[in-house]
Amino acid sequence: MKQMQLRQALDAMAQTPGVDGCALVEIETGMVWHHAGSIDDVQTFAEAASDYWRLHKRLSPQFEKLGDLRASIMVHTQGRLTMLPCGKGILLLALTRRQSTTDWAQWQKETRKLALLVEDL
Template sequence: MKAQALRNALEAMAGMPGLEGCALVEIEAGMVWHHAGHIEGVQTFAEAASDYWRLYNRLAHQFKDLGDLRASVMMHAHGRITLLPCGKGMLLVTLTRQKSDIDWTLWQEKTRELATLVDAL
């Protein structure tokens, strides 16, 4: 039941205006738990993008004076990948187009809801 609630919440997030897709990825393994969205290859993007986060984890000592990484955004020519921790050991990967009008405040609220669901599993 909790897993279904998590899937539903992720699908609701992916349905937000401006979002192309999103996924929950286990940080250590890079395994996608759930993904949703209308862009092809969401799961593949998410697996690959989680490598960015693991690279930071390997090099974190170089950035210790800046504090913990809270989010990461990669701007590509045609889209944006936003990475954010989402519950214990999980990463939220969100795909958007470069000039999409996103309600980032609502996105953060939905992210907190997802984190609560992840931690309840």
């Protein structure tokens, strides 16, 4: 039942205006739990993107004065990868267009709700 709620919540987030796809990814392994959206390669992007987060984790002592990493955004010529922690050991990855109209404040609120579902598993 909880898995179904998690999938439904992720599907709803993938329907957010400006979001082309999203995924929940285990940080340590890069394993994709669930993915949704209109991009076929969202799973491939998600697995690879978790390396960005792990790199920061390895280098975190150099960034200690800045505090904990709350989000990572990689801007490419054809789109943007946005990663946020979503529960213990899990990332939420969003693929958006460069000129996305996504309401990121609302996205963070939805991410917190999703994190509660992740923590209940």
